[in-house]
Amino acid sequence: MxxxxxxxxxxxxxxGSIYAMIQLGRKSDDLCNKLENLPASTETPAAWLTNAKNLTLAKANDGDAESSYLMYEITLDxxxxxxSANAGYPLxxxxMAVNERQGEGFFLIPGKREASVKRWLMLSSEGGNPKAMMDYLEILYAExxxxxxxxxxxxxxxPGAKPQSAITAPISRTLQTKLATHYNWLKVTHSFHC
Structure with missing residues (x-):
């Protein structure tokens, strides 16, 4: 950072941005912070996470899907x-799909893990998550x-494009995002400037 x-x-x-509080709460793990290139924050990382938790907990306990996800980000529970996933929050x-694909969770019967990953990706895709859409399409293609x-x-x-013009259509936002993410990853992994 x-x-x-x-x-x-x-x-x-x-x-009041919970997402910003979470980022500030994770600042202690940041490379620039470890290199001591950042000015002192107005609060400690632990204080930012405590503030985020205090603002989020009541809504999460009331069943708000996004707040439950934020509690996961804060507590890693x-x-x-x-x-949050069962309440329908696409992210x-x-x-959930990523975690299960990486081996989290217990699946006794062969094939159940893959079926669960596919189900989570389908639900997330239907909710509009572009990463899930791409992963779900990859599974469908492999099948x-x-x-x-x-x-x-x-x-x-x-919007408004005809399927036959897909090849000549402008680059999709999903692809733009993937390219930008890859570019930023390259920038971060191959540069230590903060």
Missing amino acids: TSEAQHWYEMAAKN DQCLEK AQYW GDMESVAAGLKWQLP
């Missing part, structure tokens, strides 16, 4: 993630379900 990013995160956090559903893949690729078309 750069000093400019820290400034804006703190401004957002002071205005998998039960909060599962509660939580995506992370040979080309009809569903073709239908799913229509999600990627710009």
Whole structure:
């Protein structure tokens, strides 16, 4: 996190942004912080996470799906993630799929893990999560379900575009995001400037 990013995160956090509080709460693990290139924060990372938890807990206990996901981000308690996913929060559903794909959870019967991952990705895709859409389409492609893949690729078309113009359509937002994410990953992993 750069000093400019820290400034804006703190401004957002002071205005009630839970997401900003979580980022500031994780600042102690940040490479720039370890290199001691950041100015002192107005609060400690633990205080930011405590503030975020205090603001989020009541809504999460009332069953709010996004608040349950935020509690997962704050506490890293998998039960909060599962509660949020079961309540229909697409980002939580995506992370349930990722966690299960990486071996979390207990599945006794062969094939149940893959079926659960597919189900979470389908639900998250239906909720509009672009990463889940791409992962779900990849599973459908591997299964040979080309009809569903073709239908799913229509999600990627710009509004108003006809399916036959998909090849010449402008680059999709999903692809733009993936490219930007990859570019930022390259920048971060190959540069230590803060």
